[in-house]
Amino acid sequence: MPKAQETLLEIDLNALKHNFEHLKSKLLKNTKFLAVVKAFAYGNDACEIAKYLQDLQADYFAVAYANEGAALRNAGITTPILVLHPQITNFKTIIAHQLEPSLYSAKILNEFIALASAENLKDYPVHIKFNTGLNRLGFWENEVDDIISKLKETPSVHVASLFSHLAASEDEKEKAFNLQQINTFKNIAQRFIQKIGYKPMLHLCNTSGILNYPEAHLDMVRSGIGLYGFGNAKTESALLKPIATLKTIISQIHTIEQGESVGYNRAFKSETITRTATLPIGHADGISRIYGKNKGYVTINGQKAPIIGNVCMDMIMVNITNIDCQEGDEVIVFGAHSTSAEDLAEAANTISYELITGISQRVKRVLIR
Ligand SMILES: *Cc1c(COP(=O)(O)O)cnc(C)c1O
Numbered sequence: 001m002p003k004a005q006e007t008l009l010e011i012d013l014n015a016l017k018h019n020f021e022h023l024k025s026k027l028l029k030n031t032k033f034l035a036v037v038k039a040f041a042y043g044n045d046a047c048e049i050a051k052y053l054q055d056l057q058a059d060y061f062a063v064a065y066a067n068e069g070a071a072l073r074n075a076g077i078t079t080p081i082l083v084l085h086p087q088i089t090n091f092k093t094i095i096a097h098q099l100e101p102s103l104y105s106a107k108i109l110n111e112f113i114a115l116a117s118a119e120n121l122k123d124y125p126v127h128i129k130f131n132t133g134l135n136r137l138g139f140w141e142n143e144v145d146d147i148i149s150k151l152k153e154t155p156s157v158h159v160a161s162l163f164s165h166l167a168a169s170e171d172e173k174e175k176a177f178n179l180q181q182i183n184t185f186k187n188i189a190q191r192f193i194q195k196i197g198y199k200p201m202l203h204l205c206n207t208s209g210i211l212n213y214p215e216a217h218l219d220m221v222r223s224g225i226g227l228y229g230f231g232n233a234k235t236e237s238a239l240l241k242p243i244a245t246l247k248t249i250i251s252q253i254h255t256i257e258q259g260e261s262v263g264y265n266r267a268f269k270s271e272t273i274t275r276t277a278t279l280p281i282g283h284a285d286g287i288s289r290i291y292g293k294n295k296g297y298v299t300i301n302g303q304k305a306p307i308i309g310n311v312c313m314d315m316i317m318v319n320i321t322n323i324d325c326q327e328g329d330e331v332i333v334f335g336a337h338s339t340s341a342e343d344l345a346e347a348a349n350t351i352s353y354e355l356i357t358g359i360s361q362r363v364k365r366v367l368i369r
Contacts, residue, residue: 004248004249004330005249005328006249006280007246007247007248007249007280007285007364008246008247008363008365009044009244009245009246009364010245011045011048011049011243011365011366011368012244012245012336015229015336016049016053016243017052017056019240019243020033020035020053020056020058020227022226023207023226023227026210027210027217028217031218031220032060032201032203032220032221033058033060033221033223034058034059034061034082034203034222034223035049035050035058035060035223035224035227036061036062036206036222036223036224037049037050037061037062037063037068037224038062038063038064038084039357040068041228042225042228042356043286043356043357043358043359044356044365045367046063046071046072047077048365048367050072050077050079051075051076051077053227058079059080059220060080060081060082060220061077061080061081062083062084062222063081063082063083064084065083065086065090066083066086066087066094066097069093069097069099070093070097073097080125081097081100082100082101082102083099084102085137086099086101086112088107091111091112095115095116095119095124100125100126100127101126102127102129102137103126103127103129104128104129104138104139105137106146106147109128109150112126112157113150113156113157116156116157117154121156121157122156123156123157124156125158125160126158126159126160127159127160127161127163128147128159128161128162128200129163129164130162130163130185130188131164132181132185132188133166133167133177133180134164134167136165141187144191144195147192148195148196151196152196160201161203161219161220162188162189162192162200162201163204163222165204165206166181166182166205166206166209166213167181169205169207169208169212169213170208170232170233178209178212178213179213181204182213182216185216201219202219202220203220203221203222204216204218205217205218205222206223207223207224207226207227207231208233208236210226211226211231211233225352226240227243228244228356229241229242229340230242230342230352242336242340242342244334244335244336244359245332245335245336245337246281246332246334246335247331248279248281248298248331248333249279249280249330249331250278250279250300250325250326250327250328250329250331251279251315251327252278252327253278253326254275254278255273255276256273257270258270258271258273261309262274262276262308262317263308263309263310263312263317264310264312265309266309267292268293268317273321274319274321275320275321276319277300277305277317277320277325277327278315279315279316279317279318279331280315281314281315281316281363282311282314282316283311283312283313284313284362285314285359285360286358286359286360286363287307287316287333288311288350289310289311291307291311291344291347292307292309292310293307293308293309293310294306294307294308295307295347296348297318298316298331298332298333299332299338300323300329300330300331300332301325301329303322304339305318305319341355341356
């Protein structure tokens with residue numbers, strides 16, 4: 001790659017392919033793979049990622065909201081798309097773009113069936129979400145009978161899948177809880193299938209579920225973070241490749257005398273002569289203020305430069321006192337061959353998901369094929 005001349009998020013599609021194949025290698029041959037591309041494919045580029053994964057034969061996509069699914073359809077995605085958290089006000093968008101809603105409560109189920117019937121739809125694919133312990137979205141186990149009687153009243157929808165979501169699939173210490181969720185879900189599914197008289201697909205595992213609970217892969221798995229290169233554990237992440245590298249450059253270098261300050265509220269005070277570099281990336285680009293005051297760092301010519309003072313909206317300042325560098329030099333914020341987003345996030349007590357999904361749309365995305 002040529003050196004960056006501005007702030008860029010480079011997205012390596014070969015790494016994406018590696019991760020997809022690595023995760024697929026954990027599955028039985030007939031287990032389907034749903035690629036989670038919500039939130040701009042975790043801050044990458046949902047349309048480009050989905051196009052690439054569609055070519056690699058991903059079986060399904062998932063987004064959080066209807067407009068994310070509509071954007072994929074407009075980009076030419078024809079693979080089925082599950083909308084995880086549809087809002088009633090967007091049901092028309094869902095139907096217009098052949099998106100498949102997750103129905104997670106009686107209200108959502110009734111409203112969707114009402115619209116599907118009014119539009120004379122037949123066997124429109126929907127997905128029924130059960131709450132088995134995360135206590136976020138989903139029907140409870142004791143609602144199965146009510147759901148079935150509602151579904152039996154109408155030919156307008158067809159249940160394409162039943163699913164649930166694990167609360168702590170990455171957490172060794174919560175193994176018993178996860179196993180309980182798996183068991184509860186299997187029981188719900190068995191009763192549901194018996195009563196409805198046909199077999200929807202069953203799915204439960206996210207990335208860490210794929211890695212830690214092979215017995216729960218069922219008919220399909222749903223992976224997000226793993227595709228983007230992180231396994232929620234050092235040993236798992238080592239087998240994956242981060243697809244995104246966030247780069248910027250040095251705009252200006254200053255030499256600060258002892259006792260001078262840097263940045264807003266004078267949050268950094270120099271104890272000795274200090275060289276600083278100002279970089280064109282700030283909290284409006286997704287580098288949260290939590291990375292300021294020496295918590296976060298960037299890499300310049302292979303060396304770590306701590307972020308000093310407060311993160312500004314459009315800039316950060318880093319300490320380069322001991323680094324041989326010049327204005328215009330390339331800077332790596334996180335990436336495949338340097339500090340990973342997982343490590344940088346950890347330095348500020350957060351997780352890779354938050355750091356990568358937060359990289360704002362202002363940052364130019366560059367695809368590497
Ligand atoms: C976001 C999400 C996923 C993907 O989880 P990862 O940990 O990124 O693999 C899977 N299922 C549901 C319901 C989700 O909301």
